[in-house]
Amino acid sequence: MVKVVLDAFGGDNSPLAPIEGALEAIKLQEDLHVVLVGDETKINKILKDKKYNTSQISIIDAKDVITNDESPTVAIRQKPDSSIVKAFNYLKENDDAVALVSAGSTGAVLSGAFMKLGRIKGVSRPALCPILPTAKGGIVAICDTGANVECDSKNLVHFAIMANAYIKNNYGIMSPRVALLNVGTEDHKGDALRKETFEMLKSLPNINFVGNMEARELLSGDVDIVVCDGFSGNVLLKSTEGAILNLLGMLKSDIKSRFSSKIGYLFMKKTFKALKKTLDYNNYGGAVFLGCKKLIVKGHGSSKTKSFTECILQAFNMNKAEVVPNLEREIIEFNSNLNNEE
Amino acid sequence: MVKVVLDAFGGDNSPLAPIEGALEAIKLQEDLHVVLVGDETKINKILKDKKYNTSQISIIDAKDVITNDESPTVAIRQKPDSSIVKAFNYLKENDDAVALVSAGSTGAVLSGAFMKLGRIKGVSRPALCPILPTAKGGIVAICDTGANVECDSKNLVHFAIMANAYIKNNYGIMSPRVALLNVGTEDHKGDALRKETFEMLKSLPNINFVGNMEARELLSGDVDIVVCDGFSGNVLLKSTEGAILNLLGMLKSDIKSRFSSKIGYLFMKKTFKALKKTLDYNNYGGAVFLGCKKLIVKGHGSSKTKSFTECILQAFNMNKAEVVPNLEREIIEFNSNLNNEE
Numbered sequence: 018m019v020k021v022v023l024d025a026f027g028g029d030n031s032p033l034a035p036i037e038g039a040l041e042a043i044k045l046q047e048d049l050h051v052v053l054v055g056d057e058t059k060i061n062k063i064l065k066d067k068k069y070n071t072s073q074i075s076i077i078d079a080k081d082v083i084t085n086d087e088s089p090t091v092a093i094r095q096k097p098d099s100s101i102v103k104a105f106n107y108l109k110e111n112d113d114a115v116a117l118v119s120a121g122s123t124g125a126v127l128s129g130a131f132m133k134l135g136r137i138k139g140v141s142r143p144a145l146c147p148i149l150p151t152a153k154g155g156i157v158a159i160c161d162t163g164a165n166v167e168c169d170s171k172n173l174v175h176f177a178i179m180a181n182a183y184i185k186n187n188y189g190i191m192s193p194r195v196a197l198l199n200v201g202t203e204d205h206k207g208d209a210l211r212k213e214t215f216e217m218l219k220s221l222p223n224i225n226f227v228g229n230m231e232a233r234e235l236l237s238g239d240v241d242i243v244v245c246d247g248f249s250g251n252v253l254l255k256s257t258e259g260a261i262l263n264l265l266g267m268l269k270s271d272i273k274s275r276f277s278s279k280i281g282y283l284f285m286k287k288t289f290k291a292l293k294k295t296l297d298y299n300n301y302g303g304a305v306f307l308g309c310k311k312l313i314v315k316g317h318g319s320s321k322t323k324s325f326t327e328c329i330l331q332a333f334n335m336n337k338a339e340v341v342p343n344l345e346r347e348i349i350e351f352n353s354n355l356n357n358e359e
Numbered sequence: 360m361v362k363v364v365l366d367a368f369g370g371d372n373s374p375l376a377p378i379e380g381a382l383e384a385i386k387l388q389e390d391l392h393v394v395l396v397g398d399e400t401k402i403n404k405i406l407k408d409k410k411y412n413t414s415q416i417s418i419i420d421a422k423d424v425i426t427n428d429e430s431p432t433v434a435i436r437q438k439p440d441s442s443i444v445k446a447f448n449y450l451k452e453n454d455d456a457v458a459l460v461s462a463g464s465t466g467a468v469l470s471g472a473f474m475k476l477g478r479i480k481g482v483s484r485p486a487l488c489p490i491l492p493t494a495k496g497g498i499v500a501i502c503d504t505g506a507n508v509e510c511d512s513k514n515l516v517h518f519a520i521m522a523n524a525y526i527k528n529n530y531g532i533m534s535p536r537v538a539l540l541n542v543g544t545e546d547h548k549g550d551a552l553r554k555e556t557f558e559m560l561k562s563l564p565n566i567n568f569v570g571n572m573e574a575r576e577l578l579s580g581d582v583d584i585v586v587c588d589g590f591s592g593n594v595l596l597k598s599t600e601g602a603i604l605n606l607l608g609m610l611k612s613d614i615k616s617r618f619s620s621k622i623g624y625l626f627m628k629k630t631f632k633a634l635k636k637t638l639d640y641n642n643y644g645g646a647v648f649l650g651c652k653k654l655i656v657k658g659h660g661s662s663k664t665k666s667f668t669e670c671i672l673q674a675f676n677m678n679k680a681e682v683v684p685n686l687e688r689e690i691i692e693f694n695s696n697l698n699n700e701e
Contacts, residue, residue: 152605163542166550200505200593208508208590232594233601248550249594251542252574256595259575260602263494267637271630281626288613288620295609 018050018073020114021332022107025055026082026100027121029319032056035120036063038325042333043073045326049333052114054079054104079103082121085318089124093132101125105133108311116332118303120316120325127164130309137341139348142168143308144176144247145315146183147254148301153238158184158193160244160307163251170213171355173197174221177244178351179307181224182344187335190241196230198245198253204228210246218244223347232256261296299324302331307344312336360392360415362456363674364449367397368424368442369463371661374398377462378405380667384675385415387668391675394456396421396446421445424463427660431466435474443467447475450653458674460645462658462667469506472651479683481690484510485650486518486589487657488525489596490643495580500526500535502586502649505593512555513697515539516563519586520693521649523566524686529677532583538572540587540595546570552588560586565689574598603638641666644673649686654678 023039025032032055039051050073053060057078064074081099083092093102101121108114119126127145136143144161151157160180165172177195184193197215199207204215206229218226230240232253245253272278282289294300299321306313312335316328335341365381367374374397381393392415395402399420406416423441425434438444443463450456461468469487478485486503493499502522507514519537526535539557541549546557548571560568572582574595587595614620624631636642641663648655654677658670677683 152609166542166553198594200508200590211508231601232597233604235598235601236605237601245594248542249591252540252591252594253598255574256577256598257602259573259577259579260599261606262575263578264603264606264634264638267494268630268634271633272627275629278627278630281623281628281630284623284626285614285620286623287617288610288623291613292606292610296606 018113019048019333019336020050020052020111021329022052022054022104022114022117023325023329024100024104024117024119024121025053025060026079027119028316030321031120032059033063034320034322035325036060037322039074039329040067040069041322041326042329043070045330046333047073049073049329050075051329052077052107054107055100056080077103077107083125085122087122087125089122089128090132092125093128101129102133105129109134114311115336116312116314118314118316118325118328118332120303120318120320120328123163123315126313126315127306130306130313134309134311134313136308137310137345137348139345139352140179140308141175142172143306144179145304146180146307147304149236149254149257150295150301151236151238155238156188156301157235157238157240158242159235159250159254160242161247161250162254162304163247164306165247167248168210168246170210170217173210173214173244173246174217174351175308175348177218177221177224177226177242178347179344180242180244182347183305183307183335183340184241186338186340186343192225193241194227194239195224195242195244196227196240198232198243198249199229200231202229202231214244221351300327303328305331305335310341312341360455361390361675361678362392362394362453363671364394364396364446364456364459365667365671366442366446366459366461366463367395367402368421369461370658372663373462374401375405376662376664377667378402379664381416381671382409382411383664383668384671385412387672388675389415391415391671392417393671394419394449396449397442398422419445419449425467427464429464429467431464431470432474434467435470443471444475447471451476456653457678458654458656460656460658460667460670460674462645462660462662462670465505465657468655468657469648472648472655476651476653478650479652479687479690481687481694482521482650483517484514485648486521487646488522488649489646491578491596491599492637492643493578493580497580497583498530498643499577499580499582500584501577501592501596502584503589503592504596504646505589506648507589509590510552510588512552512559515552515556515586515588516559516693517650517690519560519563519566519568519584520689521686522584522586524689525647525649525677525682526583528680528682528685534567535583536569536581537566537584537586538569538582540574540585540591541571542573544571544573556586563693642669645670647673647677652683654683
């Protein structure tokens, strides 16, 4: 039995959506056990009406919750009975617990991972790596999207190695195309950080580095992994989300204002449904916090049941694909080559 | 007569689109004179079939062209007979020439502005400031989007002051809402650069600083000016463009694949036309290179006739609104306050 620890009180739709998501996940994987962390009374109230294999679910009681409005590091220290802190404690203390899933405060999940769990030896900085759908029907990973707003070139190269191990082992893309986010595609583009990182990535034997990439190409499907500092990665991710939401909003309000467009919409429902499905983050699991000693999957704050199921299965599959040990091995190899060169 | 200098050999659709754009612009403004810079023979060949007021057009011969593939600084030095270099020389040497419009290589336009024209005294760094349409039907300016990939807090504050003078005087928005691009909205968010800039912007009496902004909000219509370093501003602009293009592309290919959606599209044509019009950069003039001694408007590389007309009129109107002297006055005032404090 593989144990995934679930923060049952993280996210806008908790505790119902995480709990139902867990029950769905254990139906699909009989080797999976989900540890629900949160107010036991409330969890039991939801569970009592459900049918499920009771050997696949357990509960860790946690009466407190960390909200988005709190300072993450202070909250992790001052709320030992919160669902996130208790979940991290359980994850750390139990060898058969392999991963944590939470849709709670991103800051609290990242701080908890740092403070309670720790990073893999040799990893300079863990990084947040979400997945987006592309126009060609595939996926693209962005690493980092906000865990590290200030980075050096070694950090960025570690992001590339970690995301490469993740995408290769978990999505079966044999030689992921890795690009460096930059202000132009030419080799010499960008600031000192980008120029240095470019040269380091170019020299890595195990990375299929395809050069600099402009932000415009993110969804093109021509790249599998985008490497960037957490500040510009955050801008890249959020402006893409914002543009799509605003465009769909503009489309919707214009359709509503015209009679003929309303008719047209009825004929086009399948198209909009397909587009919505493609763009729905609930279908893509969560952002992985790469470089920690165990697997951390951070779901979107507004995750629904389906998204929790996806995040839990993602954690289960990443464990099966041995993402953590693979990543650790490649980081050690890179660091030792770097030390030999110096 | 106000003279606007036009690089007639910049952009994918040159020389036809710039020349036709100029003829359209002089029809709309009888006080406007456009100086067409480029191969005189080719320009005359296009002009000879057109009807226009000949006192509003003149030509400066330039046999060479700088392309996107060349190193901008090298090209500016080594191609004295290129349309961009000749245009900058004319702009510099003639008091009645107030602005330059080009849809050529961005790098060459920026380098030419630095090397041939120079910046306004007191401006630490000129910055590129394009305009985007928002979901509420207004506009939003981003400053800087790539002229300065490495910035300090004083640079960012200068960007805010310059964009504020531009938007206030040219678009008649009395107290533009200025936001700082950051990874979160809370006051303490971001790296050292953002924290320092936040405090400086907060203390400016003439700037309506509304705090930190996430990239997601760019098109929301809740902000008039986004202040950012050129690296993240470039990512912000290009990922927004890329997301919109890819989303429309996905929509189009899905519509083509379904019979009912094709029918629906016929009913929704007006909606798509309205959306296309809203999103078409040809309707929004060009990106202004703020902080140079005269006005520089950089059109999109794929500008059509209409876009050239808009860029030329934008330059004409900015001159009328006295954007350069206003901007200069506000920068001097800020710098002297800063010196008094120190």
